[in-house]
Amino acid sequence: MVAYTDKIKEISRRLLKECQVEMVIGFRKGTLPMMNEPCFVKNPEDVDQLVWDSNCGINLANYLTNRGEKIGIIAKGCDSRNIVTHIIENKIKREQLVIIGVPCDGMIDRRRIIRMYSEEILEVEETGGKIIVKGADFEDTLKKADVLQQNCAVCIHRNPVIHDELVADPVAEQKDVDRYADIREIEAMDPEQKWDYFENLLSACIRCYACRNACPLCYCPTCFVDESRPQWVGKSQNPMDVRTFHFLRAFHCAGRCTDCGACERACPVGINMRVFTKKLEKDSFEQFGWEAGLSLDERPPLDTYKPGDPDDFIK
């Protein structure tokens, strides 16, 4: 990880010094353990703030929307796929970007680790696949593989799909992971169980829209939930309004979602809203053989027509 950080700093410093980019988007240490925050470096002197570890789960593609300047961006596998999606959707031009690819071996699930201990965690370090958690009067070592974010545990695109620079050799991609076990479990339920499952899932939602704000796909100038003329969806905590928000947001991500997990990570009450987007991701994969953000040359399934598109739902 230290090697990654050093390499990121070295590349960023070079890019800024040579004026190849006006700004580098990366991560710096947050004020709390396991909370890195996005950071925008504009001067070569400030490059030393940049870090890389297993808490860089935020999707940085989110900060590229409609930018005009030349940007260096640090991208792990999922970020790079969202950058591709941004380019395809004309939200940024490829020429504007210098993509600093980071082969990623997963981000850790901060919430799960916090839940594991009754005391407050004051410091978290990591070395070679181990996470060392320190509190006021305890210290514990965890295996990183055991505390990965759910989406990272089933990720099959850990290496950046496009990059101009690469900070390390590509990591081995995970093979034979069952990506959709949780979705199949829901699919097997009968309608009533499904309804209750989601009722339960969303009961804690406070409609803060953190999931939307963290999502690189959610870049509409005015989101449908913020519109008031016409008002598409009620703004209350009513379970129907909450549900409408979540499933409409998921539909907007159909065929675009890369399952980066930014939404779930951002949620202050820990709702796994990925079960919505992931269902659509599964459908796009199974029905259109599509995985979002893998290539700049292919149009997404929802804006092209192919004679072989599935149509058995139309009577």
Next chain:
Amino acid sequence: MEHMGIEPGRIQFSWVSSAESTKFVDVVNEVTATVKKLGPSNNFVKTKVKVA
């Protein structure tokens, strides 16, 4: 929608050309029949908040 717990059959898609009037009638009849069989929808109903 079905993934979320809406009963299968309550939502239907159809493609009817403006020249296919009989098909249109058939589709409407079929859809109403299926939905009637399912009964009134209990899900996705917004009730007014009760105030004291």
